[in-house]
Amino acid sequence: MAEDAKKIMFVMQKPPHGSIYPYEGLEFILISGAYEQDISLVFLGDGVYNLKKDQDTSELGIKGFVKTYRTLEGYDIENIYVDQNSLKDRGLTQEDLIVDVKVKTAPEINSLMNEQHAIFPF
Amino acid sequence: MKFGILIQDGPYNHEAGDSAYNFVVAALAKGHEITGIFFYNDGVLNATRFMDPPTDDRNIVKRWSELGAKGIDIIVCIAAAKRRGIIDANLAPNIRISGLGQLVDLTLNADRMITFGG
Numbered sequence: 001m002a003e004d005a006k007k008i009m010f011v012m013q014k015p016p017h018g019s020i021y022p023y024e025g026l027e028f029i030l031i032s033g034a035y036e037q038d039i040s041l042v043f044l045g046d047g048v049y050n051l052k053k054d055q056d057t058s059e060l061g062i063k064g065f066v067k068t069y070r071t072l073e074g075y076d077i078e079n080i081y082v083d084q085n086s087l088k089d090r091g092l093t094q095e096d097l098i099v100d101v102k103v104k105t106a107p108e109i110n111s112l113m114n115e116q117h118a119i120f121p122f
Numbered sequence: 123m124k125f126g127i128l129i130q131d132g133p134y135n136h137e138a139g140d141s142a143y144n145f146v147v148a149a150l151a152k153g154h155e156i157t158g159i160f161f162y163n164d165g166v167l168n169a170t171r172f173m174d175p176p177t178d179d180r181n182i183v184k185r186w187s188e189l190g191a192k193g194i195d196i197i198v199c200i201a202a203a204k205r206r207g208i209i210d211a212n213l214a215p216n217i218r219i220s221g222l223g224q225l226v227d228l229t230l231n232a233d234r235m236i237t238f239g240g
Binding site: 024027037121 | 126163232
């Protein structure tokens with residue numbers, strides 16, 4: 001990370017395949033990863049489905065991009081947060097997710113957001 | 123203050139581009155600086171020079187070109203543009219196509235990033 005790194009947060013709040021936002025969002029995240037900034041991701045609401053294991057998009061005719069989240073570690077993007085209630089409301093636990101995450105409460109996510117230089121919603 | 127602008131939605135369909143334009147005009151009028159306007163996702167459709175709305179409606183691409191003529195850096199994401207058929211041949215004046223790295227630069231140079239749409 002650069003010495004003068006800025007905090008940039010990506011908020012994933014849409015499900016993975018209903019629109020292109022998460023997919024193009026992830027493309028932006030990977031590019032940002034090359035800039036040695038202090039990057040974090042937050043998965044909120046239906047956005048938590050982005051990290052659901054065992055997704056198969058073959059019958060949708062859509063490229064499955066979800067496995068790409070696993071490459072984030074290689075970009076030194078390790079701050080991946082998931083909203084506790086969003087997981088719980090959807091009957092999911094950390095074991096259902098394809099990457100290691102830190103589960104946070106809404107107030108905790110709120111304080112993380114307050115620390116950011118920039119926040120991008122996808 | 124230095125503002126960076128990200129637009130994620132296409133013209134006319136949603137208000138995002140209109141709100142962004144109004145924000146930019148108001149910010150400039152107050153003496154603020156715009157570090158750049160970046161079109162991503164369907165936002166890239168804002169840049170086609172073939173836009174030809176009825177004469178009693180606003181011409182969204184013309185407004186962007188006019189801001190570009192004033193020296194505001196207006197950038198279209200190349201990956202998102204290629205998906206949607208936006209290329210140099212149909213790009214409106216004073217708008218350029220470049221990579222997502224430009225959005226990172228624009229963000230780092232801004233005091234505040236404002237996202238419209240999504």
